[in-house]
Amino acid sequence: MENCATIFGSSYSPAPSNLLVNTDAQQAEFQDEVSLVKGPETDEVKSGNKKGRNRRRKLPRYAFQTRSKVDILDDGYRWRKYGQKSVKNNKFPRGYYRCTHRGCNVKKQIQRLFEDGDIVVTTYEGMHSHPIEHSNDNFENILSQMKIYSGF
DNA sequence: CGACTTTGACCAGCGC
DNA sequence: GCGCTGGTCAAAGTCG
Numbered sequence: 001m002e003n004c005a006t007i008f009g010s011s012y013s014p015a016p017s018n019l020l021v022n023t024d025a026q027q028a029e030f031q032d033e034v035s036l037v038k039g040p041e042t043d044e045v046k047s048g049n050k051k052g053r054n055r056r057r058k059l060p061r062y063a064f065q066t067r068s069k070v071d072i073l074d075d076g077y078r079w080r081k082y083g084q085k086s087v088k089n090n091k092f093p094r095g096y097y098r099c100t101h102r103g104c105n106v107k108k109q110i111q112r113l114f115e116d117g118d119i120v121v122t123t124y125e126g127m128h129s130h131p132i133e134h135s136n137d138n139f140e141n142i143l144s145q146m147k148i149y150s151g152f
Numbered sequence: 153c154g155a156c157t158t159t160g161a162c163c164a165g166c167g168c
Numbered sequence: 169g170c171g172c173t174g175g176t177c178a179a180a181g182t183c184g
Contacts, residue, residue: 080157081156082157082178083158084157084159088173096176109175
């Protein structure tokens, strides 16, 4: 196990013992306004009837920093990639993933820090409302703690 | 054959 | 008003 993560989120309290020991990358550039609007599916807001692309979501987002060589962190859920973009501040492309579970609209973004290619920033959006498919000790633990933090 | 990835295009929000 | 940027869709391709 060589994954060390740091949680950034809405109400970030001191971390418990068995979780998150990251010392290398303490400065994340995540100043995201975490709006705690608890909406299970706030995606029915289609202002433009083109293709339903504009889903104004107000879901809370939680950013992890993970020290890992690989981008794809198997946290026990099944993710399907639905997009990839190059962002301006970062020379690495950012990947967009979505949970493939039926009715689960949880999304996540995978992005590397442009300073440290080893550091992967994982931004979760929304909360899973279903059990984990593959039991993975480490990340299951992290996600559990994440739910505690966010109050869900 | 089904599930997933890739990739370009499209769209809305925001700043200038 | 215009252009840039981020986020999403969908068709085609790939893999197990």
